[in-house]
Amino acid sequence: MKKIYSKAADFMSMFSAQLILAALVIYFGFACGSAFFSVNNLISIVRQVTTLGIAALGISFLMITGNLDFSTGQIYAFVGTLAAFLYSAGVPIALAMLFGVVGGVLIFCFTCWVSIRFKISRLFISMAIGTAVSGLSCIIAQNKTIYGLPENIKWLGQGYVLGLIPISTVIFLALALVVSVVFNKTYLGRYLFSVGGSDDVARLSGINVNKIKYLSSMIAGTLVGIAGLVCMSRTFSGSPFAGGSLSSDVISAAVLGGVSVMGGTGKTSGIVTGVIIIGTLSVGLNMMGLNTNSQDIFKGGALVIAVVIDGISRQRKARRGTNA
Template sequence: MSPKVFVKEEKAQVQTPSLKASALSSSYSQYLVKFQSLIALFILCLIISLLSDKFLTVANGWNVMRQISVNICISVGMTLVVLTAGIDLSVGSVLALCGAITAGLLKFGIELPSQDLFIGFTLLGAVMAGMLTGTLLGTFNGWTITRFKVPPFVATLAVLTIARGLTMLYTKGFPISGLGADFAYIGTGWLLGIPVPVWISGVIVVMAVILTNKTRLGRYIYAIGGNESAARLSGININKVKTTVYAIAGGLAAIGGIIVTSRLDSAQPNAGISYELDAIAAVVIGGTSLSGGRGSILGTVQGAIIIGVLNNGLVLLNVSPFWQQVVKGLVILLAVIIDKANSKSE
């Protein structure tokens, strides 16, 4: 008996270094996956700074932060949707419609000649009306998806077309400009040395982090994305949670539209085109799985920064807008491939 015991102990001693090496390799790969967005951002900034001396300037830094503020607003809502294994393609058109409605109510109000009635709107009233419009459109998305079991891709694609058409009808195809200094402050003003849009997006991020990490709704969102059948059996109201998530996404798209309209001092009928692609790119690059149930708001913020830096760098390097679309498409594809590879390794 004793020789057998001795042999087993010897085998265990021989296997121990390989087990340690495997554990170290596993922890190293997990470390890379966890910080892959930050590593990619660092490499991207390094390359652009070497190619352009205008990149690492304070003015350009604030410019990038202003630009990504809008994408962060949209991407945070998109993250909540994707965490439930959904998608929202309508956010760009919702952004345009809500910006147009806010601008139109602020400048023209509502006039009913047949009733000899005119309703004027304050700045707060116009902004609230724009946010309400976005929330209602998002609620309509959620209701269509949950009530009629329409795939999110199809339902939100339909609302994308509807909202874009309504924008054209409301504006008659012309910009609504000259909205006043108070409204312009939302998109161009400064508060305590920081641009107002950055403050707005920062508050949204903080609230979203609290929602996903500290509330029951946040736990339900992850549960539905992880396993919808199990979530339903555990008593979670799937339809209510999904409708709420799409409503939040619509409201945040409206905030993005208000910021864009304020920055331009004009509501453009074609505003927000392809914004949904940048939002989806930020979500995927930030590590949120398109299958749902895995991801974080802070990861999406990192993804939005990467997209913003990439856009800014391509402009500084005078890259053709057509090639910019090609590059962004390749980045999205690479991010999805990495996501799938990480899912298989888990």
């Protein structure tokens, strides 16, 4: 009986994200009827998760190395705001978008530098920097949304392949494939997981831990920046208020997908599933007529569930290591 329970627990832990997603689909299928499975609604879910998914892929690089960053939403909004501001000031749109992404990368790297230099948890540094970046975005945009962008950027956030699949979704899936290869087939992936498992062990193995942390910050900044540009294109504006609850959503999606908050574990397929869970939850609750505040309660609950599942999984692994 104990062996059966152990196998069931292992199955639940391994496929927790998929089981949660299946439960949500069944629930909303009953609660919202056939409208939930309509083509338009499914496309709505896909579009809902695109920018969240790209940002979550980036933040997973930080989380796997054992670092949490709560400035994601603010930097995401900053990238689009800066790009729109620069364009309105006369900078060519392609260059303005590049500067926006570079700005995001520099902020992530600065957070990394402060954390390493003064040996302070990145979690706390990112909260402070996120607040500062939010203020900077509002100053740049003068507390308003910047409009007047060129028509030729609409394809990024509003275009479709074959008139059905959003181009932004294709970008997300392509990036997910690249990230999967990095995690599973490259030395960088091995180093990321090693650093997340233990800084000290990684150093003794000859890994330059600080270099890996900077690299993960650069990749995270680039992907969050791309997500910010997709958002700018989709809304056809640069808004300092675009980040919303993105910081908690990307962490929820990653943890629901099996990325440990303590670092050292995670896989791309799980992240994609976690992102779809958040998107399904948002669209389903909207269809049920719940407002944003009510949705935040459910999203907060999802994060609690994700962290609990992560904690249980780590405890089981620790017990196995002790027994071994």
